[in-house]
Amino acid sequence: MASEFSSIEESLEKHLPPSELQNVVRILYGKPLSKLDISKEVQALSTEKDFEVQGYVINGDAEELRPAKIVRVGAIQNKIVLPTTSPLEDQRSAIHKRIGELVEAAGLCNVNILCLQEAWPMPFAFCTREKTPWCELAEDALTGPTTKLCQEWAKKYNMVVISPILERDEVHGDTLWNTAVVISNTGKVIGKSRKNHIPRVGDFNESTYYMEGNTGHKVFETAFGRIAINICYGRHHPQNWMMYGINGADIVFNPSATVGELSEPMWGIEARNAAIANSYFTVAINRVGTESFPNEFSSGDGKPAHKDFGHFYGKLWNFKLELTKIP
Secondary structure: OOOOOHHHHHHHHHHHHHHHHHHHHHHHHHOEEEEEOOOHHHHHHHHHHOOOOEEEEEOOOOOOOOOOOOOEEEEEOOOOOOOOOOOOOHHHHHHHHHHHHHHHHEEEEEEEEEEOOOOOOOOOHHOOOOOOOOHOOOOOOOOOHHHHHHHHHHHEEEEEEEEEOOOHHHHHHOOOEEEOOOOOOOOOEEEEEEEOOOEEEEEEHHHOOOOOOOOOOOOOOOOOOOEEOOOOOHOOOOHHHHHHOOOOOOOEEEEOOOOHHHHHHHHHHHHHHHHHHHHOOEEEEEEEEEEEEEEEEEEOOOOOEEEEEEEEEEOEEEEEOOEEOOO
């Protein structure tokens, strides 16, 4: 639609003169950042496979006695590939293949730590409250096909991979969890972090599938720094962010799946505030697109039954501790 609103940034660029725009952006987002040079090989790959690549430099303060440490952080946000009416294995395989193309680009960019979006190998079906067929997409965190694939990527590209999945804990009665699996650059699973705040608002019917996680506020020591994962709804809770900082995180990732009506006004604020308050870097990732499901559902909120969750608006942001935003 020609009249569809795209983003604040695009609107500001369209309507403000350059000199005024510069000051508005400075006040809203902090210091301007320089762009990374994207190789011609990656540009060609993105054109061929139809995806966008952006890269920016966040400089830290120079020190006299310690050498500078360069860490290349990557984040991927995407829409599903096939309709939700397709066979489950086809849906997951199509997403695996698509994300593999983006991971290849990240590898060519020498990314050190790569984070994928919440529940990335599947549609975000938790709005439906249907057990069948969506629970079939739950996987073992150690031996599931998604973890095995991410281990191959991690080893091939020498990068840490954060893979948020719907976990099936077969050891404990097939309990389901919303889990981020952390894989080292050697291809070994370091551990997992489970979502510790579950939404019960609107179509976010996630407590139908899983409850609050039991892994606490884990921080993982990697070859490229100490990282933590604050999955989706946990971003609304300042103490949640604080605990990852107390436990020593350098970078906290926030893989999410959230829609415009509910959260868009808060999206650019919460991860930014966390970076400032806790003196670490934050990376906020949201999925993209609108996912429609075969059966209508409702959520006891008085609204008519419907088949989609709403629009996942994307907006991948990265913040450093003095309020610099990466677009």
